[in-house]
Amino acid sequence: MxxxxxxxxxxxxxxxxxxxxxxxxxxxxxAPAHPAKDAPQAAAPSNAPAAPAPEAAKPAALPPDSGTGARVVYSVNLRRVWLVGQDGREQKSFSVMPSTAHPKPGTYLVSSRAGSVTGSDGVPVEHVVRFATVEGIVIGFSARVDGQMPQPDPTRKTGGIRMTRADGDALWAFATINAKVVVLP
The missing domain is CATH 1.20.5 (Single alpha-helices involved in coiled-coils or other helix-helix interfaces)
Incomplete structure (x- = not known):
């Protein structure tokens, strides 16, 4: 028994x-992007590189060879993402901090998402949208929970393309599983 x-x-x-x-x-x-009451964010350490100015470097228009239909367009060299609707019109554009590993130019599909995880650099991130793998390194968009966008350590291969938390919220809502991601040089 x-x-x-x-x-x-x-x-x-x-x-x-x-x-x-x-x-x-x-x-x-x-999970929602932010709890009802976010904890106050600590000031960035003085030696941390500043994030790119959100709209100061905004190109006049979406790059011409960026595909058709609804898509996320990511330019590695311009350090910018565009969210483009089905009608081909830009819905939102924002600066990002590229990772140290870069996907080749081309069209990808969002393969997985996670509300919150620890990034490949050991930092807590949220709204992770993964779309590529380069030499075993998973590439995806995410926002650091602390809101910072420092330059990645060039000695480490990481795949997190970082953005502000507000931009991460917008990308999370837009880029669901199988959403198109167009990578440009």
């Missing part, structure tokens, strides 16, 4: 752990 009871308990424990894990994953994938 004791053996059958312990088997049932073990089975129920495994089932409960699986259910909790699944619910945790679902919660993180659909």
């Amino acid at each position: 004791a053996r059958s009871s312990s088997g049932i308990v073990a089975g129920l424990t495994v089932a409960a752990l699986v259910a909790v894990g699944f619910l945790g994953y679902q919660a993180s994938a659909t």
